[in-house]
Amino acid sequence: MRVLPGDPVLLHFEKMENPAAMAAMRARLGLDKPLWFQYFDYVVGIFRGDLGLSMQDYSPVAQQIFSAFPATLELAICSMIIAVLVGVFLGVESSKAYNKPKDQVIRVFGIVTYAIPIFFLGMIFQMIFGVGLHWLPVGGRISPTMEPTGLNIGNFHFSTGLFTIDSLLEGNIYKFVLTLKYLFLPSLTLGLVLCGIFIRLTRSNMLETLRLDFVTAAKARGLKETTVTYSYALRNAFLPVLTMMGLQFAMLLGGAVLTETTFSWPGLGRYLVDRINFRDYTAIQGAVVVFGIFVALVSLAIDLLYAYLDPRIRL
Amino acid sequence: MTVEALTVEYWTRKGKIRAVEDLSFSLEKAETLGVVGESGSGKSTLGLSLIDLVPFPGRITKGKIILKDKEVLKLRKDDLRNLRGKEVCYVFQDPMTSLNPVKKIGDHFVELIRTHEPQVTKQEALKRAKKMLRDVGIQPERLNDYPHQLSGGMRQRVMIGLAIALNPSIVVADEPTTALDVIVQAKILDLLNTLRDAYGMALILITHDLSIVLQRSDRIMVMYAGHMVEYAPSIEIYSNPKHPYTQGLLKSIPNIELADQKLEAIAGSPPDLLNLPKGCRFWPRCYCAFERCRSEAPPLITTGTEHFTRCFLYEEGTKA
Amino acid sequence: MQKLKIKKSMLSHLLPGLASLAKRGLAGWLVIFGAIVVAAVVVMTMVSPWIVPYDPSKINVGQPLLPPSSQFPFGTDNLGQDMLSRVISGGGIMLQVAILSVVVCLIIGVPLGLFSSYTGGVIDRFFSLIMDSVYAFPGLILAIAIALVLGRGVINMALSIAVVYVPSYFRVIRSQVLSIKEVPYVEAANAAGARKRTVLSRYILPNVVPSIAVVATVNFADAILTAAGLTFIGMGVSIDVPDWGWDLANGRNFLLSGAWWVITFPGLMIILLALGFTLMGEGLSELLSPRLEQ
Numbered sequence: 001m002r003v004l005p006g007d008p009v010l011l012h013f014e015k016m017e018n019p020a021a022m023a024a025m026r027a028r029l030g031l032d033k034p035l036w037f038q039y040f041d042y043v044v045g046i047f048r049g050d051l052g053l054s055m056q057d058y059s060p061v062a063q064q065i066f067s068a069f070p071a072t073l074e075l076a077i078c079s080m081i082i083a084v085l086v087g088v089f090l091g092v093e094s095s096k097a098y099n100k101p102k103d104q105v106i107r108v109f110g111i112v113t114y115a116i117p118i119f120f121l122g123m124i125f126q127m128i129f130g131v132g133l134h135w136l137p138v139g140g141r142i143s144p145t146m147e148p149t150g151l152n153i154g155n156f157h158f159s160t161g162l163f164t165i166d167s168l169l170e171g172n173i174y175k176f177v178l179t180l181k182y183l184f185l186p187s188l189t190l191g192l193v194l195c196g197i198f199i200r201l202t203r204s205n206m207l208e209t210l211r212l213d214f215v216t217a218a219k220a221r222g223l224k225e226t227t228v229t230y231s232y233a234l235r236n237a238f239l240p241v242l243t244m245m246g247l248q249f250a251m252l253l254g255g256a257v258l259t260e261t262t263f264s265w266p267g268l269g270r271y272l273v274d275r276i277n278f279r280d281y282t283a284i285q286g287a288v289v290v291f292g293i294f295v296a297l298v299s300l301a302i303d304l305l306y307a308y309l310d311p312r313i314r315l
Numbered sequence: 316m317t318v319e320a321l322t323v324e325y326w327t328r329k330g331k332i333r334a335v336e337d338l339s340f341s342l343e344k345a346e347t348l349g350v351v352g353e354s355g356s357g358k359s360t361l362g363l364s365l366i367d368l369v370p371f372p373g374r375i376t377k378g379k380i381i382l383k384d385k386e387v388l389k390l391r392k393d394d395l396r397n398l399r400g401k402e403v404c405y406v407f408q409d410p411m412t413s414l415n416p417v418k419k420i421g422d423h424f425v426e427l428i429r430t431h432e433p434q435v436t437k438q439e440a441l442k443r444a445k446k447m448l449r450d451v452g453i454q455p456e457r458l459n460d461y462p463h464q465l466s467g468g469m470r471q472r473v474m475i476g477l478a479i480a481l482n483p484s485i486v487v488a489d490e491p492t493t494a495l496d497v498i499v500q501a502k503i504l505d506l507l508n509t510l511r512d513a514y515g516m517a518l519i520l521i522t523h524d525l526s527i528v529l530q531r532s533d534r535i536m537v538m539y540a541g542h543m544v545e546y547a548p549s550i551e552i553y554s555n556p557k558h559p560y561t562q563g564l565l566k567s568i569p570n571i572e573l574a575d576q577k578l579e580a581i582a583g584s585p586p587d588l589l590n591l592p593k594g595c596r597f598w599p600r601c602y603c604a605f606e607r608c609r610s611e612a613p614p615l616i617t618t619g620t621e622h623f624t625r626c627f628l629y630e631e632g633t634k635a
Numbered sequence: 636m637q638k639l640k641i642k643k644s645m646l647s648h649l650l651p652g653l654a655s656l657a658k659r660g661l662a663g664w665l666v667i668f669g670a671i672v673v674a675a676v677v678v679m680t681m682v683s684p685w686i687v688p689y690d691p692s693k694i695n696v697g698q699p700l701l702p703p704s705s706q707f708p709f710g711t712d713n714l715g716q717d718m719l720s721r722v723i724s725g726g727g728i729m730l731q732v733a734i735l736s737v738v739v740c741l742i743i744g745v746p747l748g749l750f751s752s753y754t755g756g757v758i759d760r761f762f763s764l765i766m767d768s769v770y771a772f773p774g775l776i777l778a779i780a781i782a783l784v785l786g787r788g789v790i791n792m793a794l795s796i797a798v799v800y801v802p803s804y805f806r807v808i809r810s811q812v813l814s815i816k817e818v819p820y821v822e823a824a825n826a827a828g829a830r831k832r833t834v835l836s837r838y839i840l841p842n843v844v845p846s847i848a849v850v851a852t853v854n855f856a857d858a859i860l861t862a863a864g865l866t867f868i869g870m871g872v873s874i875d876v877p878d879w880g881w882d883l884a885n886g887r888n889f890l891l892s893g894a895w896w897v898i899t900f901p902g903l904m905i906i907l908l909a910l911g912f913t914l915m916g917e918g919l920s921e922l923l924s925p926r927l928e929q
Contacts, residue, residue: 098371111917115856115909117863120883120902127895211370213412220368220407221427221477222400231418254775258864262887272776273868276783288780291773299771 061286065268071141072267074162075186076252080245082191087198088241092229094199095206110196118255122189122262129185137182139264186263190255194248201244246302250295316342316485321378323360323369332588334360336541347511347518349528352538353585358521362487366399401431404478408490410470414462420473421458424480431481447476451506468499479510487519504531525564529553537561540586540596547622557624559601665918672911676726683724691720691877700894710896713889722900725879728789728872733858735793737851744801745847748808753816770802775864782870789872792865796858807850811843845923852916856909863905879905
């Protein structure tokens, strides 16, 4: 079980501009109360859904975060999907061509993608696809008029905040395609940087599994190579990938911050960076806390999922 | 099937290991061939090479394998795949690990049948699977079980069932009974014989136990350190073993009828394949090795009708 | 001159080491190659003041935003600064931050890891809990948070990165120590009455060093990438020193007008440096834990 990292450190900052305004702000935000009180109050507030007020405009941080969150969620999910799909596929190919050139190339690819700064890769993509080829948009999540609105039946309104799903719920294919266009480059960038570890994991698991007797036996029965690879070997190597997905999630979020900044993607990461520029410390604190909670929840979910799947796999 | 001058090497970091060297034999229709040898003699490698499945870092470096006028080693990938499971089937040594743990028994069969005969429907395939299970002596209800729910003997039967499901010309059984207890062993071997008679297929029995193949095979090949050292009809091997190794093997079989028998073991231990002795590979353990054996490797010599031995003792005979 | 002297004595130790590395096959070559790359970048940065064609900080040595040409092989940025010079000298800050953070990690993480895991008990659980919490937290975000508190500057950036990575060292050391702790010769030393410090330093530490080396190289790479990330967001150091990260952040604004050279070359340098360390790390880890090769 994960423990939420405490953040008393974050409460020790007071780096603002002019003293009178500072005093006023302090009073307004309750920052003039003793430190332990602030901490306690804040933690309680988290459970109530109250993350304080933004220093910039005194609007509730929680609300701002809440509206920015789905964008990050969508980006995170898509990137993870790409990372896993690309990573596992390349890992499988790599293991099949053990020690041959293809294997080395793929491994090097995995290493190199990790060494590329995310924002750099993002910018390269922007240059090539956005500016150079004009195929894909360079930034933003969607053009303002085209936001999907989700399911609307009479007075009933339901939307997830995830534009992909919402546009489908709305039944609007055009919006769906448009969403994907905007979503593609950011998630590709983030996904590629993360796929390296999946390549390595899949490769080593496959190498082990491919040596097992029943794989050779399957080949001896003349089964097709794709069958052997995928339904035999991969099935057995999959569980570690799942755990790794959970572990990588933290990295994903970190990368999301950079990706969102690069692509002007209106998610929590960009919110964080914006707030930094404004020195809006309550907002920053709120964002960091939310990130932490998010990671903790996902790790918890993966732990539970693993416990659920594992004895089952024993069959 | 004919095998000519087959050589299989394992290219490891420590050097090249010749697991099989210059091996030739032929297999007639519905014939049972017993391949006998210690661990490391190359017999399993031989078996796997017949379907070109020698595991990395092994490779077949020389020789030809001809089945029904086709050269097995030169087949295209798809043709080779067709061969496996359909013409030549392999039964593996360890039934515990040879079946896919996440697939039901029935699924194994369906997959096999539909891979090679895609026009067959799933129900058809299941019907055939049921028949196979009956033939190998397992209740058809077991089709819905997973491999770990079956005992070792049953799993081996399933493997055999999978091997004969498509009526192959040749079945290669690699130590089919080593992982099983003695009582089950006999049953499995009998089963193989029954099936052979019923389906008219050739059977290659690979084992380290000479006693198993003496009664059940038509011809026997004795292997040592990658070489075929004797090759003859089994009656000949039993009554007239020529090679010292074969003789040693025979002597070490306990005979229940002889009251007062001392088991004789063969002196020495199996050779290190990276450091083979010069000359005849068996000479360090041979009770009658002479000078020549230490420096020259003997060729295969004809020592009777259909009887070949690799030993200088019989040099007067013509070279095979 | 002092610097050159140090280098010479290091070399005399290094060369036989390198020779033995080469014999170890591909993994050894990886380490050598990575080390060469890193060394090249370091040297380049150190001698940059002498080899730059133009002063990297001087503005308007050429027209702003000129594409690469024979006069300015890497073009110029929006302030008319020569990109080639900036690329040559831009690694300084990143290297400093990386080295500093690794040193801090070593100083804090290694003893802490050794002590905690060897002692066991409540202390160990306490530290493990802290370390696990930090480890589970998204690295960049944590670094941002800490850097916010500490402020700008090389040292502060290094410290924030160090905090994020100390748990990695801690965990690796801990797993190693836990397995070594029960080994007979350690027990024997304890039975003979050796002080904890001695046991740790003489017996356990030498066994742990190889894994520390691996973690350190990966740490270097990560530190560089994180430092670049922090600078990109705007939390880097002051502007007057040439820095690749800064060039990337700055150059971003001119992408749309097609000025690709402002970010490409600094970016490639970052990749190169990070790759060098990563390759070293890969090579080292293969050397130290030989895989099951047939």
